[in-house]
Amino acid sequence: MATNLTGRSFVNMTDFSPEELWEVLKTAEALKLERYRGQPHPLLAGKTLAMIFQKPSLRTRVSFETGMTQLGGHAIYLAPTDIKLGQRETTEDIALVLSRYADLIMARTFGHDIVEDLARHATCPVINGLSDREHPCQIVADLQTVWEKKARLDGLKLAYVGDGNNVAHSLMYGGALTGMHVSVATPAGFEPDRAILSESQAIASTTGGSVAVGNDVSVLAKDADVLYTDVWASMGQEDEAEARRAKFKGYQVNAGLLSVARPDAVVLHCLPAHYGEEIDHETSRLPNSAIFDQAENRLHAQKAIMVLLAG
Numbered sequence: 001m002a003t004n005l006t007g008r009s010f011v012n013m014t015d016f017s018p019e020e021l022w023e024v025l026k027t028a029e030a031l032k033l034e035r036y037r038g039q040p041h042p043l044l045a046g047k048t049l050a051m052i053f054q055k056p057s058l059r060t061r062v063s064f065e066t067g068m069t070q071l072g073g074h075a076i077y078l079a080p081t082d083i084k085l086g087q088r089e090t091t092e093d094i095a096l097v098l099s100r101y102a103d104l105i106m107a108r109t110f111g112h113d114i115v116e117d118l119a120r121h122a123t124c125p126v127i128n129g130l131s132d133r134e135h136p137c138q139i140v141a142d143l144q145t146v147w148e149k150k151a152r153l154d155g156l157k158l159a160y161v162g163d164g165n166n167v168a169h170s171l172m173y174g175g176a177l178t179g180m181h182v183s184v185a186t187p188a189g190f191e192p193d194r195a196i197l198s199e200s201q202a203i204a205s206t207t208g209g210s211v212a213v214g215n216d217v218s219v220l221a222k223d224a225d226v227l228y229t230d231v232w233a234s235m236g237q238e239d240e241a242e243a244r245r246a247k248f249k250g251y252q253v254n255a256g257l258l259s260v261a262r263p264d265a266v267v268l269h270c271l272p273a274h275y276g277e278e279i280d281h282e283t284s285r286l287p288n289s290a291i292f293d294q295a296e297n298r299l300h301a302q303k304a305i306m307v308l309l310a311g
């Protein structure tokens with residue numbers, strides 16, 4: 001069934017229905033093929049993306065900016081010091097002003113409420129480029145990556161190991177929307193948000209998937225088709241990094257953990273990685289590691305999102 005995402009924002013993973021998510025994934029795959037064939041696709045010619053960053057970035061900034069160039073449009077980078085979101089003027093005024101210039105806004109924020117506020121007040125679509133609660137664009141790229149490697153998503157087991165953070169939250173939703181079996185293993189006290197767990201379980205019950213959370217990493221990673229990890233301390237938690245290192249020992253993707261997963265398990269990490277902490281360098285370079293495919297797919301997935309929201 002054709003969907004209509006035009007004019008909509010993408011702030012939460014659940015802003016897309018399963019059908020809409022599949023439309024995004026198929027569009028991403030088509031745009032990737034066209035790019036590989038050298039076929040130009042200026043679908044956003046003359047359009048502008050305003051990118052607000054409260055936190056650092058490599059992949060998000062470069063993939064959105066490059067994506068806009070490839071689509072014939074233009075992207076403007078607004079550094080944390082440029083607009084001082086919430087300090088120099090209100091989020092509401094920033095949203096209203098940017099909407100008068102830009103056709104799309106992407107924002108990487110601390111509080112999730114900030115990106116939600118932007119979407120509430122902007123008159124153009126707003127895309128979440130990571131907040132403390134969610135990282136939905138990352139998960140669209142990750143689902144594209146798994147789909148490429150396994151030719152399906154429904155019924156696959158994805159085990160996430162580490163901190164119950166923004167990436168874990170969007171993965172729980174994304175896995176639930178696509179009928180995957182998601183298991184999240186964290187140290188006690190670092191479990192994902194309870195409301196997100198129950199919401200993703202409710203979605204999974206309609207798609208044939210499941211979502212489980214616990215502390216026993218080898219039980220939760222058993223027979224996984226996909227092993228996923230992310231940093232133990234996220235941006236904004238730098239002061240906790242040392243204390244977390246002690247608590248997260250044992251929650252590392254390495255040869256030992258791979259041995260409990262399926263032999264053909266795909267290894268994922270959204271990057272940046274802290275090698276020797278949540279993953280060892282050797283495991284990240286194994287043939288079944290797809291971490292750089294994931295990074296590349298940020299480009300294709302976000303181009304699809306931008307085309308469908310603002311095309």
Ligand code: CP
Pocket residue numbers: 056057058059060061130138270271272
């Ligand atoms: N994975 C990701 O979002 O990377 P950046 O923080 O470099 O954008």
Ligand code: NVA
Pocket residue numbers: 130135165166167230231233234235270271272
């Ligand atoms: N959880 C990490 C993801 C980085 C892309 C963070 O928020 O810093």
